Amino acid sequence: MSNLTPREIVSELDKFIIGQSDAKRMVAIAMRNRWRRQQLPPELRDEIAPKNIIMMGPTGVGKTEIARRLAKLAGCPFFKVEATKFTEVGYVGRDVESMVRDLMEIGINLVRKEEMEKVKVKAEKHAEDALLDILLPSSKPKQPGMGFFNADEPAEQEVKPAADQSSTREKFRKMWREGKLDEREVEIEVTVQGGGVEIMSMPGMEDMGMQVNDMVSKMFPGKKKTRKVKIREAYDILIQQESDKLIDMDNVAELARERVEQGGILFLDEIDKIAGNQEGGGSANVSREGVQRDLLPVVEGCVVNTKYGMVKTDHILFISAGAFSYAKPSDLIPELQGRFPLRVELTSLDKDDFYRILTEPQNALTVQYKALLETEKLTIDFSREALEEVAFNAQKFNDETENIGARRLYTIMEKILSDLSFEAPDRSGDSIVIDKVYVQEQLQDVIEDRDLSRYIL
The missing domain is CATH 1.10.8.60 (Helicase, Ruva Protein; domain 3)
Known part of the structure; x- marks a missing residue:
């Protein structure tokens, strides 16, 4: 993504989305501006805020698809959420900060997948050796003073089994690589999550619930369980286990947090549904305004507590969309309007x-x-x-x-x-x-x- 110009970004979007050239140009410029910002000196870089976007247009014209394809093209953490899922703090519904936590989880998975690719060759080698250990348990030559030892046996008989073992191991390795063992079943140890306790948190208290759940999961570590699976499936499980050993999750969390803070995209759909001027009673309008006020600090820039540490939202790009058939962007509270300086209208399709x-x-x-x-x-x-x-x-x-x-x-x-x-x-x-x-x-x-x-x- 860092090498793509706005024209090239639009060209890539054209492969999946028909029309809507104005919207494509606007999101392409917004993405290129993120790359431009990274080239600046640190003292100036922190001063440049992302240019958040409101996309207006009827349903089914490509608003969501533009954001989704853009995120896939950029390879950056992307999360889509409907604004109607949120409610004012104190009411039943999701806390607005939960979308940042969800974005962080996506960032962790994204970086972890990349790190697994880096150690893939080493993990495959270790997994192959582990698989051969299961197929052919090692029988080390007996040593005096270890277990039962018969002093009358000739010394060469002690070494011979090891040589035979090595030869048999290589034969099994060759058969495995040729696919002759794929259908054979083996027993393998897997880790299952222990405890099974999930603490439900009250609306607006997701922070506390998240911390309690994390603490409970540490108190009840995963248990070992033996499964009988085919060798091909066992190999995939072993690769996963070996990759987990080779990856430093603290480093993954650090990289993911940086990527979320500097390149994350949050797509707020149906934002027009929380605008004030809509059909309905006055109390409903008060509730919608409450959601906007809860959203405001996240869009403006704040620090959200996640189980991977504190995440700053100052430079996360927010793309919002709505049909705006009953409401207008001007019906949003002024502070929130000001945080979405770019507006583009998508046309109906014929x-x-x-x-x-x-x-x-x-x-x-x-x-x-x-x-x-x-x-x-x-x-x-x-x-x-x-x-x-x-x-x-x-x-x-x-x-x-x-x-x-x-x-x-x-x-x-x-x-x-x-x-x-x-x-x-x-x-x-x-x-x-x-x-x-x-x-x-x-x-x-x-x-x-x-x-x-x-x-x-």
Whole structure:
């Protein structure tokens, strides 16, 4: 990510997301600014705050997908949470600081995975040796004074078993590498979490609950348990165990904390639902404003206590999104508005966009369905006219019922292909071209019955 220019970031996003060029440009600039900030002297670097973003637009136009793809492209800790999950402190619901703890957990897993890759070769070697120890328990030559020893036995007989053992071990190693032992079963010791005690914390007191749970887990260490598994599975378990021995978790926590603080992204979805000017009573508006006030210090920059240490939120990038159909960004409290200086509006999708969504992205729905049915040896293909008909109907249903954007394509495609999906095992080896007439036949009942289309599509 550090080598990608804004133009290259947009180009990568174009592979998965159709349209919305303004939003792509804005998030690309925000990500590049993070790289630029890292190049500055430390005294100036700490003064530059992240440019948080509000994305506005109807559901199903790509707001969440832009943030998700951006995080995957950047390889940085990313966590998505709905703002409606939070409630004002003192009410039943999640504490706003919990999203920073969740982000830290994701950062730990991300760094741990990278560290495991670094020690992979050494872990595989150790795991192979451990596996051979299980297959062929070592029988060391007996020494005087250790266990039972017969002085009348010739000395060469004491050494011979070790030589035989070494030869047999290498034969087993060769058979294992050639895959001849994969189906054989062995017994292996695994660690299971002990205690099984989970302390539930009161709303707004997650810190205390987290600390008590951590203390209880240390009081009840993991127990050893013997499992009988196939050698291939045993090898994977041993690699995991050996990797854990080679990785310094204190170092992992330190690296993860730095990465979360300097490169973490928190995606706040449905932020419009906590804006004040909405349908509902006055008390509901008070509660929503309370959530905003709880969010404010986290967005502004504070220190959150996690089980891996204190995490500063000053330079975490916050990307928020909402339809803003009933509320406006100006309905948020002024302090929170000021912390989201960048605003971009995403446009609604039309039938041309739907057609492009069905054909251009690397993970297009047509590609997914072809691959799924190919597993049953059923080959399907879509004519251009068929996909144009799907796109036309998607726009039509969005206009006439509820506009759910590109998500409408999922329901329509599933309706069209439901019969084929059911019959696929019985039609192995067939090759089918889905044309415009087939699409119209499958959608005929919901096209004719408007009330039915509201429930099905």
